[in-house]
Amino acid sequence: MASEPRHLPPTGPRRRTVGTDDVDLAVFSEGDPASPTILLVHGFPDTHRLWDGLAERLVGDYHVVRYDVRGAGESTAPRKTAAYRTELLAEDLFAVADAVSPNRPVHVVAHDWGSIQAWAAVTAPRAKTRIASFTSVSGPHLDHIGQWTRRRLTHPTPANLVQVATQLAHSWYIAAFHLPVLPALAWRTVIGPRWGGILRRVEGVDSTPAPTIGTDAANGVRLYRANMLTSAAKPAPGPTEVPVQVVLPTRDRFVTAALAEDLERWVPRLWRRRIVAGHWVPLSHPEALARMVEDFVEHVSGAPMTRSLQRARAGRAEGFTNRLVVVTGAGKGIGRATAHAFAARGAEVVVADVDIEAARRTAAEIGPAAYPYLVDVSDADAVRAFAEDITDQHGTPDVVVNNAGIGMAGPFLATTARDWQRITDVNLLGVVNGCREFGALMAEAGEGGHIVNISSAAAYTPSRSLSAYAASKAAVLALSDCVRAEFVDHGIGVTAVCPGVVATDITNTTTFTGADDLEQQRMRQKATKAYARRGFTPDRVAEEIVRAVDHGTPVVAVTPEAKLARFGSRFAPGLMRRVARLIG
The missing domain is CATH 3.40.50.1820 (Alpha/Beta hydrolase fold, catalytic domain)
Structure with a gap:
């Protein structure tokens, strides 16, 4: 240095x-x-x-x-x-x-x-x-x-x-x-x-x-x-x-x-x-x-x-060879698939998760080019220390995927202040922390980079049962637009990825507000089966993420329903609001 x-x-x-x-x-x-x-x-x-x-x-x-x-x-x-x-x-x-x-x-x-x-x-x-x-x-x-x-x-x-x-x-x-x-x-x-x-x-x-x-x-x-x-x-x-x-x-x-x-x-x-x-x-x-x-x-x-x-080096291999990619929430689901996708293209990958054992499993699947790390993205000090440690040990990342997030569903009136604080801390402030710490390091290095923030189709698809989750993901989408406008001066691209219904483990940990423990378990099982029937796998989202980084795409709606909802939010917002009353 x-x-x-x-x-x-x-x-x-x-x-x-x-x-x-x-x-x-x-x-x-x-x-x-x-x-x-x-x-x-x-x-x-x-x-x-x-x-x-x-x-x-x-x-x-x-x-x-x-x-x-x-x-x-x-x-x-x-x-x-x-x-x-x-x-x-x-x-x-x-x-x-x-x-x-x-x-x-x-x-x-x-x-x-x-x-x-x-x-x-x-x-x-x-x-x-x-x-x-x-x-x-x-x-x-x-x-x-x-x-x-x-x-x-x-x-x-x-x-x-x-x-x-x-x-x-x-x-x-x-x-x-x-x-x-x-x-x-x-x-x-x-x-x-x-x-x-x-x-x-x-x-x-x-x-x-x-x-x-x-x-x-x-x-x-x-x-x-x-x-x-x-x-x-x-x-x-x-x-x-x-x-x-x-x-x-x-x-x-x-x-x-x-x-x-x-x-x-x-x-x-x-x-x-x-x-x-x-x-x-x-x-x-x-x-x-x-x-x-x-x-x-x-x-x-x-x-x-x-x-x-x-x-x-002149004559180097193309793709992501010799690039460093950081993925949060990489122990399972979209994060795990994204880590695999970048590694398959030659990148070295930092596999970060709040569950260190899950991170280690993902890293072991990838091999010696993957490094497991424990980090709670909602903890600003922990993310700062994490970013500094990554830079000291491996260099400034070329790509950061702020993927870590949690699910939450249920009526607005049954969603407590504690529920709101938790989902905001993880889904929104976790992305804020990643953008701030890694964005500063990329800007200082002067060689550009790319940040991917995982939002959701819920960001622009109103639903009577997703007030907290949709609000947090809408904030991520808006944050990405704002940060992109600022980071362009440093040559740093920013992409917001908006998946729809994807078969991941998030349904097994989603909080259903206003429900007791037995009802929570029943609703999680029901959601998991529905997402599994949909059949859209995390690796397909990961491919879209890699493609977005390659092409510098600002916003990516991944699944067909996510694309349709984005179209509707732009050209038929009234219809989207009427449908929101029916989807629970």
């Missing part, structure tokens, strides 16, 4: 100057030089301060080094455009690496134009001995882009042409930067002084730009002029033996994920990791990025791959 942020010493990072043939580079380092070195390379129009948040989170375990690239911040700025060629920028990177870690290769993490120039270094012959790993964020190899574009234009399928057109639309500013005089002038006088506000409005990022922003950006325009046309006209991509992790922000306004599709041709040791963020990931999501960097560096240094890395 990434280290907690640590406060820097009052004097700040150690500063030194590293000179090359034509520039002096301002280099800033912190942490123990005996630790593995992570070298951070910023892009346009930033300085080394871009990495403040990430450096804080890594400095406890690593020697963290940053530098202002040529033309930016405290480094000197060549006047000739040719001095901003990527091969010269790559030599700057090697010069810094040699100065700060002469005896061991460095782990490079780079963003935007920092990543573009780092690709030039990673694909150079020297990289084999000087670069241990490379994490690229929003900055592809220019020669890879050239080849990527050519391959799609020479095979002009609709999908290929859409990819090229989409990337060209994202790259509109490149043409503007080739205009004479105006781009540099605009950055010095208009854009630069307002850059912090622009980032807040457009990217939702709080940042205080360097006081040199206007001059830095004016110099940085030369990066585009010195490299773009040449690489597009004569791309010459080279392979690399360096392990490469490409971090793909899902909301990047400038670089599309499609640009990373062909990298296996040149990078045999490749990982692609998505992060739910915009272009300026180091500013907006330093915690999530630090975790990704540490996962990768530790693996390259000999540690096993985390589940997230296993998922991201």
Whole structure:
């Protein structure tokens, strides 16, 4: 796990100057030089301060080094455009690496134009001995882009042409930067002084730009002029033996994920990791990025791959392989069938239930990829501890199925306050607890996820005998709609599943309000026989749950009667209310 942020010493990072043939580079380092070195390379129009948040989170375990690239911040700025060629920028990177870690290769993490120039270094012959790993964020190899574009234009399928057109639309500013005089002038006088506000409005990022922003950006325009046309006209991509992790922000306004599709041709040791963020990931999501960097560096240094890395490995199996699924109420019924369904598709499954023996039986049926846990979903503190334990032991879940629930039937006037409290605690607050605890962990991880909440056709099918149960499940359906609208910002999908009459054990434990013990038993037996005659099994619901996660479906009515009732609730609510008077 990434280290907690640590406060820097009052004097700040150690500063030194590293000179090359034509520039002096301002280099800033912190942490123990005996630790593995992570070298951070910023892009346009930033300085080394871009990495403040990430450096804080890594400095406890690593020697963290940053530098202002040529033309930016405290480094000197060549006047000739040719001095901003990527091969010269790559030599700057090697010069810094040699100065700060002469005896061991460095782990490079780079963003935007920092990543573009780092690709030039990673694909150079020297990289084999000087670069241990490379994490690229929003900055592809220019020669890879050239080849990527050519391959799609020479095979002009609709999908290929859409990819090229989409990337060209994202790259509109490149043409503007080739205009004479105006781009540099605009950055010095208009854009630069307002850059912090622009980032807040457009990217939702709080940042205080360097006081040199206007001059830095004016110099940085030369990066585009010195490299773009040449690489597009004569791309010459080279392979690399360096392990490469490409971090793909899902909301990047400038670089599309499609640009990373062909990298296996040149990078045999490749990982692609998505992060739910915009272009300026180091500013907006330093915690999530630090975790990704540490996962990768530790693996390259000999540690096993985390589940997230296993998922991201190029060429990995499809489906739910290397994904972690948490299912509550998984000892029996729909929960048990759902755990089996995800495991059959390659997932590791946390089988949680208030009955630990039932959870153990389900886990034993699945095998070593299932882990039984005891949890009472109505206990908020217990769910919090459960979520933290799962994350510590297995990593952040990819899918959480809030399935645990209880049944209750009977007249409203016979339903006591205690009955209402119990069904609310389990059916509604149990789902609330799961959404809150696991949703927070997924959002912090930054890699998205999916939450499934088991509601019921009773949520939209009024019945005179299901007031408490229907109210609790209607609340779950409404909760799911509300949470979905919020969680979409974190890339987390939310599905509400509404089964109808399904043959599960819930009928054996349903509370029939206003009935004595003998009558309770008789009514449970009657309900169980009726549900069994219906013949709709839990495994069919489980298949719908897996399909909903695959497709991101917001609401799933499972059985035929559930689909019919949902139609009726939308288009014939008056008829549904009249029928409710007859169904008891």
